[in-house]
Amino acid sequence: MRFDHKHLLGIEPLRPEEITTVLDLADQYVDQNRRAQKHSDALTGLTQINMFFENSTRTQASFEIAGKRLGADVMNMAMQASSIKKGETLIDTAMTLNAMHPDLLVVRHPHSGAVDLLAQKVNCAVLNAGDGRHEHPTQALLDALTIRRAKGRLHRLNIAICGDIAHSRVARSNLILLGKMENRVRLIGPPTLVPGNFAEFGAEIYEDMDEGLKGVDVVMMLRLQKERMDGGFIPSEREYYHRYGLDAAKLAHAKDDAIVMHPGPMNRGVEIDGEIADDINRSVIQEQVEMGVAVRMAAMDLLARNLRETRAQQVMEA
Numbered sequence: 001m002r003f004d005h006k007h008l009l010g011i012e013p014l015r016p017e018e019i020t021t022v023l024d025l026a027d028q029y030v031d032q033n034r035r036a037q038k039h040s041d042a043l044t045g046l047t048q049i050n051m052f053f054e055n056s057t058r059t060q061a062s063f064e065i066a067g068k069r070l071g072a073d074v075m076n077m078a079m080q081a082s083s084i085k086k087g088e089t090l091i092d093t094a095m096t097l098n099a100m101h102p103d104l105l106v107v108r109h110p111h112s113g114a115v116d117l118l119a120q121k122v123n124c125a126v127l128n129a130g131d132g133r134h135e136h137p138t139q140a141l142l143d144a145l146t147i148r149r150a151k152g153r154l155h156r157l158n159i160a161i162c163g164d165i166a167h168s169r170v171a172r173s174n175l176i177l178l179g180k181m182e183n184r185v186r187l188i189g190p191p192t193l194v195p196g197n198f199a200e201f202g203a204e205i206y207e208d209m210d211e212g213l214k215g216v217d218v219v220m221m222l223r224l225q226k227e228r229m230d231g232g233f234i235p236s237e238r239e240y241y242h243r244y245g246l247d248a249a250k251l252a253h254a255k256d257d258a259i260v261m262h263p264g265p266m267n268r269g270v271e272i273d274g275e276i277a278d279d280i281n282r283s284v285i286q287e288q289v290e291m292g293v294a295v296r297m298a299a300m301d302l303l304a305r306n307l308r309e310t311r312a313q314q315v316m317e318a
């Protein structure tokens with residue numbers, strides 16, 4: 001099992017075999033999580049701090065439960081949005097953290113690149129839980145695991161990522177991961193929400209939903225990220241739903257066995273029809289949440305192994 005990284009800051013630096021390593025280990029944690037006895041000790045004795053500079057319910061809960069199941073001491077630090085306006089404050093935060101000797105630091109931040117910066121200043125393994133519009137690696141990994149389990153493979157699939165791609169770190173991380181694993185990715189949305197430069201990643205861009213969904217295996221819907229918009233991106237939510245909201249009629253263009261995904265939180269009746277989201281024959285949205293815990297356990301386990309190895313080497317050298 002190879003996973004040669006100190007941090008998990010994005011999908012970009014991962015090799016395909018490292019992605020497979022995370023997913024294979026996560027499969028084992030899925031089994032563990034389904035048993036009555038859910039605990040193991042990969043992180044026993046280690047301290048995990050979750051620092052969320054942006055609101056989050058499921059991602060923070062998922063990291064917290066993942067750490068606890070592996071025996072870590074888990075602490076959530078509530079960060080005020082006002083304390084992050086200056087870059088320097090982030091460095092100060094890092095200094096404060098170092099004094100507490102955490103082993104794993106899980107960070108979500110509204111600015112792209114802030115988590116990388118923090119990782120350079122702290123003495124522990126850092127996991128990016130979403131930075132601005134940049135990356136959200138554990139989301140892409142959990143999506144990959146969900147797809148692999150539903151479709152039996154993670155290559156040569158046709159996958160549509162639909163909606164607010166411009167503001168989405170989920171779309172970016174997924175696009176990179178799915179490309180590395182040799183899938184064909186289509187991006188579907190209005191031009192205001194699909195940046196043209198995303199074609200660089202080898203994706204095909206569609207403005208029309210029916211056209212774009214033709215024959216796909218996976219339909220990945222994204223939340224309309226209103227908090228990242230400053231007006232003018234869509235005419236109205238009603239109009240948006242009419243053209244880009246996933247309903248039965250639009251889904252009929254995808255393959256008969258196509259699965260429907262959404263990272264949550266969902267805006268029902270905006271990007272997705274509630275009935276589709278709840279249709280257990282099509283929607284894997286609940287599975288995504290389950291896979292989230294397992295993938296985070298796997299990622300933290302692998303980083304902790306590397307951390308322990310590095311520290312053991314340092315002791316030998318000293």
Ligand code: NCD
Nearest residue numbers: 058059130170223263264265
């Ligand atoms: C995503 C995020 O925060 O980027 N949500 C999540 O991690 N569950 C997507 C979103 O907020 O729409």
